[in-house]
Amino acid sequence: MLIIEPIKAFDDNYIWLMTKNNKSVVVDPGDATEIIKLIDNQAINLEGVLITHHHYDHTNGLSELIEKKNLKVFGPKNNISEINNIVGDSDQFDLIGIHFEVLEIPGHTLDHIAFYTFNNGNPVLLCGDTLFAGGCGRVFEGTFSQMFNSLQKLCTLPETTEVYCGHEYTNSNLLFALEADPNNKDLKDEYNQVINLIEQGEPTLPTTISKELKINPFLRCNSEGIKNTIKNKFNLEGNEEETFSALRKWKDNF
Ligand SMILES: [Zn+2]
Incomplete structure (x- = not known):
């Protein structure tokens, strides 16, 4: 059994802290403070790290962790x-008994990858910062075309x-999504659920x-709802x- 838990930073x-058979991996340790506490309290036995892209808020804790322990990164x-x-x-590789596959998904950064596995x-x-709940990452280094294709690639995975995304951006993403896709009932339902979770x-x-x-406007650029909004707002009738x-x-x- 694989357990996946969030550590806020x-x-x-x-x-994301992934634990299987009392061995752990962390994903994108931008800050080492909480992870070091867990190691010192013998709450986790950290063996490895996964990095999705080079941004400091996903990597800045690495040097401190490596000083502490010999880790596979x-x-x-x-x-x-x-x-x-x-x-x-x-x-493909194995770490703490978990088999991972790598997907290259450039756009947010040129080096951006995702890790795919089974639980x-x-x-x-x-x-990381490519697909978010209700949104997607900013295009910093790559092209819009690369980002579009990377998101399309993720959409080919089983439904x-x-x-597991790199940030808690869901509330602001859904506020934008409601502007872009105002007649989407699934989106409105999801927004209400998200508000409840955030309040708790x-x-x-x-x-x-x-x-x-169903709800993410960046995955729905072929839908009539999104196409209509873009047509009305920017006078653009383009392809997806x-x-x-x-x-x-x-x-x-926004
Ligand atoms: Zn980033």
């Missing part, structure tokens, strides 16, 4: 010297896939691919990818 980052080829197992598209037969995705101080993650296909680019640029200034 900074304002809205999630460091899997991540993409980039400027982060602590990554001692560089992985790329379709690579008791159920698919699990750790996707039951549980998606609960994470709104993981989400699933099937839910995102052009609609996506317009939507992403709008969100940047």
Whole structure:
């Protein structure tokens, strides 16, 4: 049995702690403070780290963790010297008895990857800052086309896939989604559920691919709802990818 729990960092980052048979892995440790506490209290036996991309809020805790313990660090080829197992598209590896597959998903950054695995037969995705609940990451280094294709690639995963994202952005994402897709009933229902979770101080993650296909405007650029909004707002009647680019640029200034 694999257990996946959030460790909060900074304002809205999630460091995902994955534990199986009393061995643990952390994903995107932007800050080491809470993880070191868990190690010192012998609450976890940390063996490895997964890195989705080079941004400091996903990697800044690495040097402190490596000073503390000898760790296997899997991540993409980039400027982060602590990554001692560089992985790329379709690579597979085992860590604490979990089998992972790597998906390259550039756009937010050029080095961005996701990790795909199974928990008791159920698919699990750790996707950093590419796909969020109700939204997607900003396009910082790649092109809009790369980001569009990376999101499309994630949509080909089984609909039951549980998606663990790098930030708690769901509330603001859904407020934008409601502007972009105002007649989407699933979206309105989801917003009410998310508000309840947030009021109770609960994470709104993981989400699933099937839910995102119903509510996430960035995965719905072929829908009449999103196409109509973009047409009315920007006088643009483009293809799915052009609609996506317009939507992403709008969100940047929302
Ligand atoms: Zn990032």
